[in-house]
Amino acid sequence: MGVTQETVETLRAKFGTIFPHLDERQRRLLMGAEARALGHGGIRAVARAADTREATVSLGVDELDAGAEPLGRARRRGGGRKRLVDLDPGLRPALLALVEPDERGNPMSPLRWTTKSTRTLAAELTQQGHRVSADIVADLLREEGFSLQANAKTIEGKQHPDRDGQFRYINEQVTSYQHTGDPVISVDTKKKELVGEFKNAGRAWRPVGEPTATRTHDFLDPGLGKAVPYGIYDLTANAGWVNVGTDHDTAAFAVESIRRWWKASGSNDYPLATRVLITADAGGSNGYRTRAWKAELAALAVESGLEITVCHFPPGTSKWNKVEHRLFSHITMNWRGRPLSSHEVIVQTIASTTTRTGLRVHAELDTSIYPTGITISDRQMDALPLQRHDWHGDWNYTLRPQAYAQVNGVLDPFDQPSPDLAWLCHPALTGLTGLDWDALIATLLTLHDQQREAHLDKRRGHRPRMAAPGTGRRPILTLADRLLSTFVHYRFGLSQVAIAELFTVRPETLNRRIRETRQLLQEAGHTIQPSPHRLPTLEALYDLAAAEGITPPSVIKAAC
Template sequence: METKAQNYWIKIFHTLNESQKRWCAAQKATEIGYGGITKVKALTSMSRTTITKGIRELRDQEQLEKKIRKEGAGRKKITNINENIVRELELIMNENTAGDPMSALKWTCKSTRNISDELNKKGIKVSYRTVYNLLSEADYTLQGNKKTLGNSNSENRDEQFIHINSEVKKYIDNNEPVISVDAKKKEQVGNFKNTGQIWRKKSDPKKVHDHDFASLGEGVAIPHGTYDIQKNEGFVNVGIDLYTAEFAVNGIRQWWYLMGKKNYPKAKKLLVCADSGESNGSRNRTWKINLQKLSDEIKIEITVCHYPPGTSKWNKIEHRMFSFISMNWKGQPLESYEMIINLISNTTTKKGLKIEATLDRNEYEKGIKVSDKELEEINIKFNKKNPKWNYTINQSKKKKK
């Protein structure tokens, strides 16, 4: 071999793995011909036996192909072997997850080994390391505790979450609608600063009012959301007045006529998952009175399951709908009601979230008193499990006649 070419060949040779070195040396020895093995042995410090073995392997093409893994060969991904693994993993996680309403991240208090054991019980053989990789791909993260809750520990909290999961599963199995409802924080409408950043030309920030005086804006927006857990669809009723129980129920009413009735034409029941406080609170009499009116109007039995106090972030609507609305309008002043409706309606996700929104210009009365007699007329049945959080309202007896 010429010295320059020889040096170049040696450099390449030393980048190869053991098998490749053997075959490369064998090929060069064969190319040289008589005395080739001796010359290559001197260049590479490989033994004559090794070079001879390489020559033998090169002659046996079938043997060589066995030793070189073809593109696409090797162990298949577990998700390709078992398509159900992602769905089963989501089912396990949904039974024990929480979401920060301002992000799409989720977390779990179950270890990857425990999750692996649960999947194995379901006939899906998977290691805890694979579970870790699958969780990472699905945007789950390991997170520590954060001190944010006040003294709001409630009795039977775990039992209530188990009950809610059970009810949701039962309704979905029977193709009955399940909705999660809540109100997003009140927003000022006008050219006011909105937290977040958007892409703009360098040194050209959007100019907004330097003070958030209400007199500088158009009013306030109160987005009340209804999220359909099965369909991954949502509806937002944007109020301009007060956040009252009547307004909250009207949001459910608007959802039913715009989306629910179309998606569930044969529905006989409706499950509503809501927080325990404010206008849709478990102790709110006006909330129950208006649910009775809604049940009579749409002729459907309405069951309500309240999340325990202090656990609003566990509400599905928070991290499956509201978080994405916040992301969609971050950094943009909410200058008009039309803009708010458009931003909400154009919010979507990779998983296909769809949202409709309307503006509710009704004025709602605050502080409506409901007497004991009016409360007794509600056709309500409280569940034996945590009755203060679980109850069913059916059509008024006089309406059924």
């Protein structure tokens, strides 16, 4: 084990006190005795502490071993070999030009893009004609005020102009809730941890020569998976609740963690509470742009009867969230140097975390499955009892505990038109009988699947598809809708802008879908027969439908 810096500093103080009273040989003998007492690495450590050559210390050790007689005299002041920096006046400027090329020296320094270790610097100086060792380079750097330092995370990214205003708003909300005795919690997901015998940062006391053995590579163990700790920190009670998940970090998992906290702890600590304030980061499973987060909170508000207010920290300021430095930091310190070999170890270690200020933490394991890819439609969002605050309603909003309409989120049958557009399937508008229409849809379904997979393969770089069936994004238009829009456009010459208004999509989206559907029709060998009726507007389409005895939904006609 090497000599510590603390030992070197102690020796330096001792030598500085006693050396003025000793002659040259006595100093060597003292340094030799100290070096022998330190053992391996002692000569170098003593030489650094006494600011002398290692050869001098080694000579003192040899004299102690030889038992030589005292010399009886000391060398006069100024004797001995001159320092290299005095013999080579250009050495110091050359060294500074290498370590700080942008400030003191040549910006074209050959070591500008190289790790500047003392050995590398010594080699470069030697090539320039300054014969010097790595130790001398280290001594010169210390004299110039240099030391080994790591990078410091102090430069922040682009700041939002309302950043300080949001901080003040959050502080006002927290003060108001605490004044009335209502709970205030800070939430976030801690870094995912590999479960297994993996190396964990930090050190722990162990018998000498018996470190805890861990795996050499940090590859995920499929049998153990990962741990996803979601933390809830109660600012008033200085208490933490951690839900350790084993699946995905989704909005449903985040809200389920809050639900468990409220049922097991929050409702007991705040029996009279009618509202709760949540402070959260701007991104992740509880981000302000995550629709599923708001939808899950709305369900929790109805279930618990609580008015749930959420205040998000501005983007790029997650480290100010209380859960980070009042809960997660202490958990990390508590399990430092300990492999997280199982979920039980993780849960028990989190639950045993305490601080001198009285922090108490509860942890439990959550083995539920939380599917990904859940989308919330515009109609679902509009139905939520969500009230946005006057100040930055995107960051600050309240979900009221009132029942709301449950919009059916089930995907429309892809081979059927949307209910509001079914009237367009009339043979007078498509030019096809019901049987012909069904046969054409069946053919296009197969071709569409092939077309879609080809597009996905191209985007993925021909990698295998990993998403589970039914978890993808909801199609904007069903295949039947796309076919109807293509028929209306090519049979009657109705503009795509008007058709986009009828189908409530953007013209760009409709144009892309019509182009894709036309390719499918060409592959199927089907040609759209033009109609003698040319329709310049949607009103003309409604008039034609009325003439054929077709009654479109009144809501659509009113909207047009």
